[in-house]
Amino acid sequence: MPSSQEFVKNIAGKTIQKLRRRGKYLLFDMTEGYTWVVHLGMTGQLVLVSPAERITMHTHLILDLDDNVQLRYIDTRQFGRFYLLPTGELEKIRGLHALGPEPLGEEFTLEFFRKRLASRRGKIKQLLLDQTFIAGIGNIYADEALHRAGINPEKNAVSLTEEEISRLFYSIREVLREGIRYRGTSVRDYVDGRGQKGGFQNCLRVYGRRGEPCPGCGSPVERIRLGGRSTYFCPSCQK
DNA sequence: AATTGTACCTGTCAGC
């Protein structure tokens, strides 16, 4: 949004003044009061490369920047999305506008989390994936946070004890901070803006490890389906 | 109104 022709016409010649993030959205504030919003979906990549670099398959956009650098958008599955609109109209992007709190932000306290949990129903794993509940938690980090907190992903959010709520709160923040420290989780395609893979995939305790021993107790990790998503957990540590 | 299932795409891998 808008059309690719409009997008190219409108972004050409502008300058990136600032880069922000909100949930899984990237926001490039441009000159002339515009913001370019990017959601990378599952396989999207934004990478800075030399113009001499070979153009790989699934490259959908190349922006020529100053200093002989290109910003390329590569996305195999094409679930990524772009928006280019006046900065004052960002609320028109539903998914962005409806986002819940930043889990690493100031306002996200244990007290806040407790109250928010009380207002919702459903299974805790599905709630963690709901971007209107908390922004930015995806399938990997949801499973990893629940494992660290020792909570069964199928447990109803309302049935969590004070103890469990507290453990989950700290697990969410811990696992996100670690993920960031390791520069992301490259299970498959993920790379950062310089094309570098992250390292957190080597620290995963349950995600993608069906049948392997739980690092806590040695029981085999199970996989179930929750809300259409694969969910990995230890049936012994996560009751 | 809130929750759930399905569609959108392409690539990879296991099993036959």
Add this chain to the structure above:
DNA sequence: TGCTGACAGGTACAAT
């Protein structure tokens, strides 16, 4: 080797 089906960091939207 080649085919088929299941599955993959996510979200929007239709259906319940």
